[in-house]
Amino acid sequence: MSYLLKPLQVGTLKLNNRLVMPPMATAKAESDGRVSQDILDYYKEKSEGGNISLIIIEHSFITPEGKASKNQLSVSDDDIIEDLRKLADVIHQNGSKAIMQLNHAGSAAEKEVIGTMPVGPSAVINPRKGNIPRELTSKEIDDIIQAFYDAARRTKEAGFDGVEIHSAHGYLLNQFFSPLTNKRKDEYGGSIHNRIRIHLKVIEAVRSAVGDDFPILLRLGASDYMEGGSTIEDSQIAAKEFEKAGIDILDISGGFCGYVVSGCTEQGYFAQLSESAKKVISIPVILTGGITEAKAAEQLLADGKADLIGVGRAIFKDSTWAQRAVESLLTI
Template identity: 70%
Template sequence: MSHLLKPLEAGSLTLANRLVMPPMATAKAGADGSVSQDVLDYYAEKTEGGYLPLVIIEHSFIQLAGKASERQLSIAGDSAIPGYKKLADVIHRNGSKAIVQMNHAGSAADQRVTGIIPVGPSAIANPRKGTVPHELTIQEISEIITEFQKAAQRAKEAGFDGVEIHSAHGYLLNQFFSPLTNQRKDEYGGTVLKRIRIHLEVIAAVRKVVGKDFPVLLRLGASDFTEGGSTIEDSIVAAQEFEKAGVDILDISGGFCGYMMPGGSSEQGYFSPLTAAIKKVVSIPVILTGGITQAQSAEGLLAEGKADLIGVGRVVLKDSNWAQQAVNSLL
């Protein structure tokens, strides 16, 4: 049987095949971050037929200070729940499972959008934005952890099948993980274990409100691919800690390099060296995304044990029927 068409169980999630629609910002939310009709129509179209059994919706900000851009989805207040309920229903009707990706942009937030001075682990210029953030106090870190917790509770209440904690692409949790932006001298900075302390506290806080059977994913920017930045060695340590802490699935991408390799790469599954290394040390499923546009390539990456699930982003963005064609080509 095709590797891509094999079902997968992860925690309480049962998936019919190995395809995942990864989070991609659409800028279709209402001006206040609400779920608009445009958002509902977009996800209805992308999930039609249920060929993408797992859909991780685009990043939702957990507090205004962490908003990355205009028309980004907001899960920052209880008033968001009815809109998210509609979104979960649309995706479920098509036979797919739906995950909310919760995010805080940290020093990548846009002050013109938020009206708030951006925050970060250290008062160091963001390598991608140039913004020098306000250095978070221990009290402020604790408040952000609580906001992640509340956001997870809202996602569960809205009927979503799980949540994903965003620590990739140079956003706040990734800023703590990366030595480029985390030069703290307290318990949140220094060794890898100290740099992921905030992650472990977020995971614990989320678990406390969603219970043990609600899937919690974590997206990890597993390397900055930059001198002095985070490395795959750091991520091997972090991944094992995240599994111990109760993460159900690891979703691997880039750190400060974003979702592309530095210099660009046209290789199918260009982050596969990262996922292959992490897969060796964890027993939970690992998602690989990055340039995968052909069903045969996805099949090959799974067969070689490079990953357990394959994220197909840009190709699904361009062609809503891609997943159906991919599945049919392997039958």
């Protein structure tokens, strides 16, 4: 049987195959972050046929200060829960599972969007944005951890199947993870164990919000691929700690390098990172990055590079991609 078509049970989450639609920003929400008809239509179309077992909704801001861009989806207020329920329902009606991705942009936010000065672990330049944020106080860090708790509670109340904590692509938690942007001298800075302290507190908060039987994913920007940045060794240490803390699925992507690895043209840009994570943890690992062909996804699974495959841009461009991929593999 095809590797991609094998079902997978992760706690209470039952997936009918290994195909994941990773989070991709659409800028289709209302200006205040509410669910729009455009977003409902978009996810209805992408989930049609139920060929994608798991759909991770685009990153959604947990506080207005953590908003990454205009028309980004919000999970920052209790008033939005019923709207979010419509979004979960649209995906469920087509037979896919729905995960909400929670994010704080940190220094990747823009003053024009949030109305205040962006914040970060340290007042140093953001390598992707070029701006210098204001350094967060310990009290503000506690408030952000609480915001993750509240957003996770809303996600569960809205009927989603799980929640993903975003620590990739140079956003706030990734800024704490990376030595490029974390120059703190307190308990949150220095060693890798200190740099993931906020992650462990966020995982604990989210778990207390959703209970033991609700899946928690974490998307990790596992390497910056930049001099002085985070490394594979950092991400292996982090992966082990995240598994111990109760993460159910680790979703591997890039750090300050973003969604690509410079000079890499093979499908599965981050296969080296997902494979290295799999060597040290037993929970399932998702691999994304430039995968456009079903046979490439199949080979990555066969080679043990990951347990689940995220196909982003190909599905973004062509809503029938998943159906055709599944059909092509049914004869294997």
